[in-house]
Amino acid sequence: MKKYLSLIKFSHTIFALPFAAVGFSLAVKATGSGLSLQKLIAVVLCMVFARSAAMAFNRYLDRRFDALNPRTATREIPAGQISPRNALLFTISSSVLFIATTWAINPLCFALSFVALAVILFYSYTKLFTPLCHLVLGVGLALAPIGAYLAVTGEFATLPVLLSGAVFCWVAGFDIIYALQDEAFDRAQGLHSIPEALGGRNALLVSRLLHACAAALIITVGIYGQLHPLYWAAAAVFIGLLLYQHSIVSPADLSRVNLAFGTTNGIASVLFAVGTIGALLLS
Secondary structure, three states: OHHHHHHOOHHHHHOOHHHHHHHHHHHHHHHOOOOOHHHHHHHHHHHHHHHHHHHHHHHHHOHHHHHHOOOOOOOOOOOOOOOHHHHHHHHHHHHHHHHHHHHHHOHHHHHHHHHHHHHHHHHHHHOOOOOOHHHHHHHHHHHHHHHHHHHHHOOOOHHHHHHHHHHHHHHHHHHHHHHHHHHHHHHHHOOOOHHHHHOHHHHHHHHHHHHHHHHHHHHHHHHHHOOOHHHHHHHHHHHHHHHHHHHOOEOOEOOOHHHHHHHHHHHHHHHHHHHHHHHHHHO
């Protein structure tokens, strides 16, 4: 179990799960239906199963490159701790469980589960042919708040779509920062990424642009939703942490990429979710 949790980087669930919680809370607030523990558990399970499928498939597909890259050679598949066959079986099992859980939620979520699964699994192929792979990852995680909202309401709405737009820009931006570590390796192996295509300095400019768009959408959510002042405090912290991660990473110094990628973004997502849900409860 420990090896499989490491395979799928279970701790990184903290990036998208808080935004799913916000989407769920927006739906409860919009419908006035009250908290359904059954639906909340179903949403959490969907997040876990979908992300497990995506990460396991990514590790399965990247196993040859991971074995060649000193940074990733100790991952479970190239290190021989988990076989490629078992990783693929884990992907299939997680995918089936994800679809089954959406079927138990409502017909719309079930119908869209195949689209969501196609997006998150397709991401693993994108580095083979396009530097826009970071944007596809952003789309995959941006499905979290919309999906959680649909689980409660069964219909789309503007506010969760705006929030998903913010998640898209945020995730794509920080994934570019993470990819800086493999710029030379990707170029040597014929893999594609924004850093490989544009170089580190220009890649960081793209990341900053995406994070500026994320900040603008976070502000738009607060204005459009007329949210409680607590939301604005949470938004200020989130945007401040976006600025912080760009202050500690440069093409000449990548020593703090993991701090920017993992720690900073994890804290940002949790604090933003706590503040936003608190604002919804108070308004």
